[in-house]
Amino acid sequence: xxxxxxxxxxxxxxxxxxxxxxxxxxxxxxxxxxxxxxxxxxxxxxxxxxxxxxxxxxxxxxxxxxxxxxxxxxxxxxxxxxxxxxxxxxxxxxxxxxxxxxxxxxxxxxxxxxxxxxxxxxxxxxxxxxxxxxxxxxxxxxxxxxxxxxxxxxxxxxxxxxxxxxxxxxxxxxxxxxxxxxxxxxxxxxxxxxxxxxxxxxxxxxxxxxx
Numbered sequence: 001x002x003x004x005x006x007x008x009x010x011x012x013x014x015x016x017x018x019x020x021x022x023x024x025x026x027x028x029x030x031x032x033x034x035x036x037x038x039x040x041x042x043x044x045x046x047x048x049x050x051x052x053x054x055x056x057x058x059x060x061x062x063x064x065x066x067x068x069x070x071x072x073x074x075x076x077x078x079x080x081x082x083x084x085x086x087x088x089x090x091x092x093x094x095x096x097x098x099x100x101x102x103x104x105x106x107x108x109x110x111x112x113x114x115x116x117x118x119x120x121x122x123x124x125x126x127x128x129x130x131x132x133x134x135x136x137x138x139x140x141x142x143x144x145x146x147x148x149x150x151x152x153x154x155x156x157x158x159x160x161x162x163x164x165x166x167x168x169x170x171x172x173x174x175x176x177x178x179x180x181x182x183x184x185x186x187x188x189x190x191x192x193x194x195x196x197x198x199x200x201x202x203x204x205x206x207x208x209x210x211x
Contacts, residue, residue, distance in 0.1 A: 001030045001031065001074045001075070001209060001210040002030070002031045002032070002072050002073050002074050002075075003024070003027060003030050003033070003073065003075040003077065003206060004032075004033045004035065004069050004073035004075070004076050004077070005020050005021075005023065005024045005032065005033070005034045005035070005076075005077040005078075005079075006020075006035045006066075006076070006078045006079070006097065007020050007021075007034075007036045007037065007038075007080075008037050008078065008079060008081075008091060008093050008094035008097060009038075009079065009081050009091070009093070009121070010037075010038045010093060012036055012038065014081070014121075015081075015121045015151055015153050015189055016079040016081055016119060016121045017079070018189060019079060019119045019121075019149065019151055019189075019195060019196075019199060020034075020077055020079035020119055021034075022196060022199050023077055023117070023119070023199050023202060023203050023206075024077065026199065026200055027203050027206055027207050028203075028207040029207055029210050030206070030210055033069045033072075033073070035066060035069065037093050037097055039062075040061070040062030040063075040065075040066065041061045041062050042061055042062050042063055042066075042093075042096045042097060043059050043061050043063075043096070044096050044099060045057075045096075045099040045100055045102050046059070047102075051102065051103035051106065052106045052107070053106070053107070055106055055107065056103055057100060057102075057103045063100050063103075066097070066100075067100075067103065070104075070111065071111060071112075073111075073112070073113060074112060074113065074114050074115075074209065075113065075114060075115045075116070075206050075209065076115075076116045077117045077119070078094070078117070078118050078119070078146075079118070079120075079121070080093070080094035080119070080120065080121070080129075081121040081122070081153065082120060082121065082122040082123075082126060082128075082129050083156070085122045085123070085124040085125050085128060085129065086124060086125055087128070088128070089128040089129035089133075090120075090129050098136060101136075101140075101141065104141065105140065105141065110142065111143060113143050113144065114209060115147070115205075115206060115209065116137055116143060116144055116145075116146040116147065117146065117147050117148075117149060117202055117206075118130075118133055118146045118147070118149070119149045119151060120148055120149070120150050120151065121151045121153045122150065122151070122152070123152070123153050123154055123155030123158075123170075124170075126148065126150045130148055133146055134146060147202065149195065149198055149199060149202065151189070151192070152187040152192060153187055154186045154187050154188075155170045156170075157169040157170040157171050158170075158171070158181065158185075159186075163181075164181070
């Protein structure tokens with residue numbers, strides 16, 4: 001059985017990468033590929049339709065290797081941050097990765113994914129990403145509904161250095177609701193042991209698929 005893990009965050013030492021790597025490291029008895037999208041040049045889909053008869057994108061970039069890994073995978077683990085969670089759902093790097101799946105929608109091609117896990121790192125709400133990805137996998141690619149592992153991360157305004165004085169800051173919005181931000185309120189993986197407990201359970205359920 002083959003598991004493909006994809007880190008859609010540009011930060012290889014960030015929260016998203018840590019949780020995806022934890023999942024990957026706890027798998028047993030499976031073949032694995034671990035891809036960091038930041039290592040690849042991926043251009044957006046051009047909508048040129050030249051992939052229709054071959055199920056292969058004509059752009060010469062990193063996608064060809066990623067698609068080959070994807071087509072061999074029985075399980076996909078996809079982790080990504082949500083920079084504009086309420087509006088856009090997931091970050092641009094992950095969006096481009098998913099958009100390039102368009103080459104895999106023609107002439108009855110079907111991925112063999114049995115299970116999809118999405119690690120969603122969000123400082124606010126993961127619901128937009130969850131809805132969009134469920135539609136993407138189930139309705140557009142006829143795949144199983146994804147299982148979500150939500151990770152609470154700091155909003156950018158907690159770490160940018162000017163969040164306490166910026167008029168656009170999310171901290172200012174919190175203050176309007178009577179919540180005064182203090183550094184001890186910043187979310188951290190060390191404060192969320194339940195994340196790793198659930199990740200271990202998910203890893204065990206993936207490993208069990210090999211039997």
